[in-house]
Amino acid sequence: MKVQLFRHVLSIEARKLMSYRIDFWINSVLGSLAQFLLVYSLWAAIIVEPGELKGGYSFDGIVLYYVLVILLGRLVGNSFSQNDVSQDIYDGTLSRYLLFPSSYFVFKYAQRLGATTPTLVQIAVLGLIYLLVLPFPKEVQVTLTSFTMGVMALFVASLLFYSISWLLQLVAFWADNVWSLVVMMIFVARLLGGAMIPLAMFPDWSQTWLTVLPFRYFYGFPVDTIMGRVSPAEWSQGMAISILWFFLTMAISRIVWRRGMLSYSGVGI
Amino acid sequence: MAIIHAEKLSRTFTVHEKQPGFLASVRSLIYRKKIIKQAVIEASFDIDEGEIVGLVGANGAGKTTLVKMLAGIVHPTAGTAEVLGHQPWKRSNELRRRIALIMGQKASLWWDLPAADCFLLLKEIYQIEDSDYSQRLDYLCQALGIGDELHVQIRRLSLGERMKMELISTLLHAPKVVFLDEPTIGLDLTAQRAIREFLLQYREDHKPAMILTSHYMDDIEELCERILLMQKGRIVFDGALEQVMETYSPNKILTAHFQSGVDPERLPTAETLPGQVLALDADHVRLQVPRDGVTSSAQQLLVSFPIADITIEEVEIGSVIEQIFRDGHVKDADR
Numbered sequence: 103m104k105v106q107l108f109r110h111v112l113s114i115e116a117r118k119l120m121s122y123r124i125d126f127w128i129n130s131v132l133g134s135l136a137q138f139l140l141v142y143s144l145w146a147a148i149i150v151e152p153g154e155l156k157g158g159y160s161f162d163g164i165v166l167y168y169v170l171v172i173l174l175g176r177l178v179g180n181s182f183s184q185n186d187v188s189q190d191i192y193d194g195t196l197s198r199y200l201l202f203p204s205s206y207f208v209f210k211y212a213q214r215l216g217a218t219t220p221t222l223v224q225i226a227v228l229g230l231i232y233l234l235v236l237p238f239p240k241e242v243q244v245t246l247t248s249f250t251m252g253v254m255a256l257f258v259a260s261l262l263f264y265s266i267s268w269l270l271q272l273v274a275f276w277a278d279n280v281w282s283l284v285v286m287m288i289f290v291a292r293l294l295g296g297a298m299i300p301l302a303m304f305p306d307w308s309q310t311w312l313t314v315l316p317f318r319y320f321y322g323f324p325v326d327t328i329m330g331r332v333s334p335a336e337w338s339q340g341m342a343i344s345i346l347w348f349f350l351t352m353a354i355s356r357i358v359w360r361r362g363m364l365s366y367s368g369v370g371i
Numbered sequence: 372m373a374i375i376h377a378e379k380l381s382r383t384f385t386v387h388e389k390q391p392g393f394l395a396s397v398r399s400l401i402y403r404k405k406i407i408k409q410a411v412i413e414a415s416f417d418i419d420e421g422e423i424v425g426l427v428g429a430n431g432a433g434k435t436t437l438v439k440m441l442a443g444i445v446h447p448t449a450g451t452a453e454v455l456g457h458q459p460w461k462r463s464n465e466l467r468r469r470i471a472l473i474m475g476q477k478a479s480l481w482w483d484l485p486a487a488d489c490f491l492l493l494k495e496i497y498q499i500e501d502s503d504y505s506q507r508l509d510y511l512c513q514a515l516g517i518g519d520e521l522h523v524q525i526r527r528l529s530l531g532e533r534m535k536m537e538l539i540s541t542l543l544h545a546p547k548v549v550f551l552d553e554p555t556i557g558l559d560l561t562a563q564r565a566i567r568e569f570l571l572q573y574r575e576d577h578k579p580a581m582i583l584t585s586h587y588m589d590d591i592e593e594l595c596e597r598i599l600l601m602q603k604g605r606i607v608f609d610g611a612l613e614q615v616m617e618t619y620s621p622n623k624i625l626t627a628h629f630q631s632g633v634d635p636e637r638l639p640t641a642e643t644l645p646g647q648v649l650a651l652d653a654d655h656v657r658l659q660v661p662r663d664g665v666t667s668s669a670q671q672l673l674v675s676f677p678i679a680d681i682t683i684e685e686v687e688i689g690s691v692i693e694q695i696f697r698d699g700h701v702k703d704a705d706r
Contacts, residue, residue, distance in 0.1 A: 107495040114492060118483045197444045198479045201472055202496050203464035363460075367384055367436075368444045 107204060108212045115216025120223075131224050134172050138228075141168045157302025162239035163329070164300065169232050170325040171297050176221045177256060178320050179263040179291070184284050186210065187267075188274035197368040207355075211264055218260075243330045251337050252328030258344050259320050263291070265351040266316065272355060275362030296322025316351075319344035373417035374548060374580040375441060379450035380414040382436050383407055410436040412604040413450060420547075421578040423570070425591040425612070427692055428601030434584045437601070438550045441582070442472045454548055468497055471546035473537055475553030482526040486517075486536045489525065490543060497544035504543070511539040514569050531562035538566065542573065551583045555590055567593050588692060600695065620691045623665050624649070624684045625658045630677040637677055645671045659686075 120126055142165060149161050159167065187210060190196040199206040270287055273280045292298050295317035304312060312318050323340050326332050332340065387403040389395070411433040418424050426434045439445040441452060443459035443466070452459060457466035473479075480489045494504045512521070515535040520528060525536065534554065541549065551570070555563040567590060574581065583594055591598065591612070598615065600608035608618055625646060629638060639656065641648045645668040646658035660668040665683055672678055 104495070104498065107498075110492055110495045114481075114484065114488060118481075194477065197439070197472075197474070197477075200444050200462060201442060201467060201470070203467035203498075204496055364446050365385075366445060368439050 108208065111209060111212035112216035112219065115213045116219035119217055119220050126220060131227060134176070134224060134228055137172050138169060141172075155303070157300055158241075158331075159300060159302070160239050160241060162237050163242055165236060166232075166239055166242060166329065167300055167325060169228070169236075170328060171321050173221075173225045173228055174256060174325060174328075175297055175321050176224070177218050178259045178324070179267065179288070184267065184288065185271065185281055186213070188271035188280045188284070191271070191274040191362075191366070192278065192369075194369045196366070207268065210268075211261075214264060215260075244328060245330060247334075248330040248332075249328055251332070251334070252324050255319070255324035255327045255337070255341065255344075258341060258348070259324050262316055262344050262348045262351070263320050265348050265355065266291075269351050269355045269358065272358045272362050275358075275365055291317045291320050294318070295320040296325070300326075302326075313340075314343065316344065316347040319347070374420050375416075375418040375452070375454050375582070377417075377437075377441065377450070377452040378415050380411060380437065380440060380447050380452050381409070381449040382411045382433075382440060382445060383409050383448045384436075409604050411440070411447075414601075414606050415450075416599060416606060416609055418580045418582065420580055421574065422597065423574060423581040423583060423594050425595035425598040426582055426584040426601065427591060427598050427695070429695070432601040433604040434601055435552055438472070438552055438582060438584060442470060442550050443467070444472075468544060469546055470548040470550070471541040471544070472550040473541045473552060473554050475534065475537075475551075475556040478525070478533065478537070480525045480533075480536060480540055483524060485522045485524050486528075486539070487521045489536070489540060490521075493540055493543055499544055503545075507543055507545060508539070511542060514572060515539065515565070531558050531565075534558060534562070534566065538569065545577060547579050549579050549581045551581060551585075553585055554583070555585060555587055563587065563589065570594055591692065600692075602695075615691060616685050617662075619695060620686045621662055622659045622686060623662055624686055625660050625665060625668055625672070625681070626655060626684070627658075627669075627672050627676070627681045628655045628679045629653070630679045633677045639676050643675070 145161065145164055145168075149155070155161075155164060190199065196206070199209060202209070266287065267284065270283050271280055273283060277283075294312060294315060295301075297320070301309075301312050301318055301322045319340060323332065323344075327337055327340075384407075386406050386408055387399075388406050389399060389403070414433075414437055416424075426437065428434050436445060440447050441454055441459055443454075443462045446460045455466055455469055457463050459466065459470075480486065481492070484492075490504075490508060493499075499507070512518070515538065517532075517535055517539065520532050520536070525533060528536065538554070554570075555566050558566070570581070570583075571594065573579075581594075583590065585591055595612060597610065598608070598612055599606050600615070600619075608615065610618075635653065638653065639651070641651060644651070644656060644658060645664075646660035648656065649659055650657040656672075658668065669681055669683065672681065
């Protein structure tokens with residue numbers, strides 16, 4: 103797919119979402135705020151005495167961790183990408199894309215990136231509120247290096263999330279409704295990816311498993327990287343593992359897509 | 372050389388039977404009965420440049436599946452096909468830039484965008500040069516009478532306007548092969564006519580090969596010189612529209628007008644007429660007679676009754692095809 107087309111699809115998707123102003127502000131901004139308030143109240147109730155938590159987080163540090171997970175997590179896997187492909191297969195919309203002289207996989211990724219673009223506005227608004235209202239943790243040092251490494255980790259996380267979600271959604275070629283499968287994947291990804299509890303708080307015996315599984319690289323890894331909690335060596339290893347998962351998923355997807363296309367009937371037309 | 376070539380093209384689908392009721396739903400969680408459905412069986416034909424071929428058949432005859440295979444959306448289970456020298460289901464970009472499919476029952480444009488934005492996106496998708504894009508868009512908008520509607524969100528347009536936008540979006544990249552699947556479905560008569568006139572004009576100007584499926588007989592009659600008749604997945608007829616009559620309509624209509632001022636007793640009764648009576652009054656009689664018995668029936672009428680003039684017509688083609696849709700075959704045309 104040409105870069106120009108990719109940019110065009112991305113831009114259209116972003117404009118489309120921002121044209122729904124009420125949904126943009128209520129669902130996205132207020133949704134993030136509500137999510138944050140819930141997590142904040144929970145941790146405020148858990149931590150009765152000041153001090154360092156397991157994993158080396160302070161209370162302010164854990165608050166920042168969740169702010170970043172909530173905001174940056176939207177860049178990695180927003181609701182848009184959760185069942186769009188399976189829906190296209192299910193209702194036959196895929197037929198339209200099959201006629202286009204461009205890759206459906208890349209087209210959908212461009213749409214997904216476009217759908218995350220408005221999130222940048224939300225990040226700016228909510229990030230500003232955070233900086234104005236809450237104290238920044240003293241132990242956290244965000245440097246240019248950690249920030250750059252974090253942004254790169256976020257990009258790979260977005261690709262990896264998309265590729266795994268894509269693979270699962272291809273099951274729609276054979277099953278009528280794969281929503282439950284996708285919901286299950288998101289739940290597992292959030293739990294084992296550090297979106298619910300920071301992974302450093304998991305038992306020691308689970309740490310190796312969490313490192314080799316792909317989920318950590320969706321949320322915990324990019325956020326910890328930005329917060330300066332990941333060394334360059336750990337970062338290189340993490341990036342290598344997530345890229346490996348991406349290629350593995352893509353290789354399996356290729357086979358599944360080919361088999362799926364043989365049984366695709368283009369229902370709905 | 373044919374632009375579209377299909378040889379023994381077949382497609383089988385496996386569907387699961389689902390019985391009604393709660394218990395049947397519970398049972399289906401454990402066991403589902405598979406049904407093998409042969410949607411298209413050994414379809415073979417060729418279509419040349421500039422031809423508009425009507426694909427005609429009852430619901431479920433396999434028309435849309437055949438079109439989907441030729442457009443590269445669906446893989447065949449047997450047989451082969453070539454469109455512009457390519458196997459369509461391999462979906463090469465070279466082929467996809469030169470074909471188009473209009474699905475009357477399925478919107479293909481983006482609902483939340485104005486048509487102008489959709490067209491710009493398609494310009495990028497098909498990599499259309501700026502000058503070609505402007506020229507074609509002007510031509511298509513003018514031919515279809517589109518103006519300010521270009522800047523209205525697709526979902527806010529009327530059905531007719533939306534279909535016109537679909538046509539523009541499909542033809543912007545000047546395809547050499549166009550598949551039209553029910554392009555006038557749900558439209559009022561004026562809009563149907565406008566689209567038919569446009570398609571004829573487009574054919575005249577661009578000479579694409581077109582396959583049209585439609586349940587509206589006016590579409591078939593006005594646009595297609597040739598039809599492929601499908602019945603239960605098979606092409607049972609491939610030829611000129613007029614030939615359908617000879618093959619599927621065993622009767623002709625014979626109308627005789629009586630001389631004026633004739634003694635009513637000299638006029639025929641239904642029992643004395645040589646054919647099935649469709650209408651009979653003091654002025655005229657309208658009969659349906661077997662195709663091979665038309666001459667003798669006419670002769671019999673002229674000899675037996677005071678006839679002023681006599682005409683012989685084909686049964687209306689639309690009626691014949693409609694009957695094929697209804698019954699799956701032509702029995703005895705009773706019109």
